[in-house]
Amino acid sequence: MTVLERRYRRLLRVYPAAHRAVYEEEMLGVLLAGSPPGRRLPRPADAFDLLRAGLAVRFGRRSKADYGTAWRDAAAVSALLVALLIGDFVVTTCTEAVSDLTDRAAALLSGVTVLVELGTLMFWLGRVPWAAMRLAWAPTMAVLVAVAFAAARTARPIRGVVGRFGLGMIVIAVTVPLFTSWAVRATVLQSDDVAVWLPLALFAGVVIGIDRPVRSRVALVFLGMLVAPIVLLESWDLTVMGGSTTWVPDTVDPGGVLLALAPLAVVAVAGLWLARRFAPRERGHVRVHE
Amino acid sequence: MREPTFLVLTALAEEPRHGYAVIEDVATMTGGRVRLRAGTLYAALDRLRLDGLIEIDREEVVQSRLRRYYRLTGAGEQALAAESARLRRQATIAERRLKIRRATLGGATA
Incomplete structure (x- = not known):
């Protein structure tokens, strides 16, 4: 980051956070494009114009306006949290997230998670067929994660959304499950405490620390991504599968397998549709008001 | 409609x-007379977006910097047409009066 960029960034803080979330990077690009190379100080006229316009937004009627990008930031954070949560069960992938917590690493993590979960499914398929089908919720969540990352391509960097403290908590949440076996041996904690509840509590802390327009949306999207596959699979069982009370039927026919996996397709289609709606590169699919 | 708004809409009328x-x-259109500054430009863009006169066409990342393309909506097209018609009517009146003025005053001003 050049001296000039840092100074413009500081000037842009005059705008409210919600406005910055949408326009900061773009405005910086315009400001820097209009500056000759080697310039270190913002042009006074530009600085004055920014202060005037920024204060007008801050104290203007529309300062409470919603900005669509907040949803994209929320999608990025939620996707990362869900991916990490699934990843907690797959401790080996966690080290990747610790080494580099950028969007790319998180996207990679979601990809790894998809593969691992599909692998798990295949592993169980040969032994207890129906149990393998019950694992469909994991790939379903993985699909949601991938879709959320696709929709969040131009969101702010996650580091910027959650802050340094939030990033620290994420790193701890990811590291903690590494010590599951030790903690359980010490009989202080249950396996679930370390692998699920502790990370969840830390994630809640991360969400609380996020700035306002994004915070409530992360809460919504994150919970939605966790709950939606379960609700979908449960209602699928009750309606389409006839609400069988025995969770592990003796025989599994191909039709049953297809039906059991169908929710995955539903989630994929719904997810792609949503991503199209939020995806920035698609013509006319970015809504003005969210 | 203020001049920066009118000019932004005109710029987007050609292409996103x-x-x-x-x-x-x-700057080109006005022969360098108007050079919009970032604060003014984004105040106009934000307001036009909220009013539904423009919308995001696409986003690109150029040299790791976000670049957002805007385009005119149907409502924006109508607003620009109405504003340019209004300006034209006023300009026509001004020109007619100047012509009459020159004719009646004859060579007095020459």
């Missing part, structure tokens, strides 16, 4: 443009 391209096009 990103912020810096709008600034340059406005």
Whole structure:
């Protein structure tokens, strides 16, 4: 980051956070494009114009306006949290997230998670067929994660959304499950405490620390991504599968397998549709008001 | 409609443009008389977006920097047409009066 960029960034803080979330990077690009190379100080006229316009937004009627990008930031954070949560069960992938917590690493993590979960499914398929089908919720969540990352391509960097403290908590949440076996041996904690509840509590802390327009949306999207596959699979069982009370039927026919996996397709289609709606590169699919 | 707003809409009437391209096009159109500054430009873009006169066409990342292209909506097209018709009517009145003035005053001003 050049001296000039840092100074413009500081000037842009005059705008409210919600406005910055949408326009900061773009405005910086315009400001820097209009500056000759080697310039270190913002042009006074530009600085004055920014202060005037920024204060007008801050104290203007529309300062409470919603900005669509907040949803994209929320999608990025939620996707990362869900991916990490699934990843907690797959401790080996966690080290990747610790080494580099950028969007790319998180996207990679979601990809790894998809593969691992599909692998798990295949592993169980040969032994207890129906149990393998019950694992469909994991790939379903993985699909949601991938879709959320696709929709969040131009969101702010996650580091910027959650802050340094939030990033620290994420790193701890990811590291903690590494010590599951030790903690359980010490009989202080249950396996679930370390692998699920502790990370969840830390994630809640991360969400609380996020700035306002994004915070409530992360809460919504994150919970939605966790709950939606379960609700979908449960209602699928009750309606389409006839609400069988025995969770592990003796025989599994191909039709049953297809039906059991169908929710995955539903989630994929719904997810792609949503991503199209939020995806920035698609013509006319970015809504003005969210 | 204030002049920067009118000029931004005019710039986007030709093709979708990103912020810096709008600034340059406005400067070209006005022969360098108007050079929009970032604060003014984004105040106009934000208001026009909220009013539904423009919308995001696409986003690109150029040299790791976000570049957002805006385009005119149907409502924006109507607003620009109405505003340019209004300006034309006023300009016509002004020109007619100047012509009459020159005719009645004859060579007095020459």
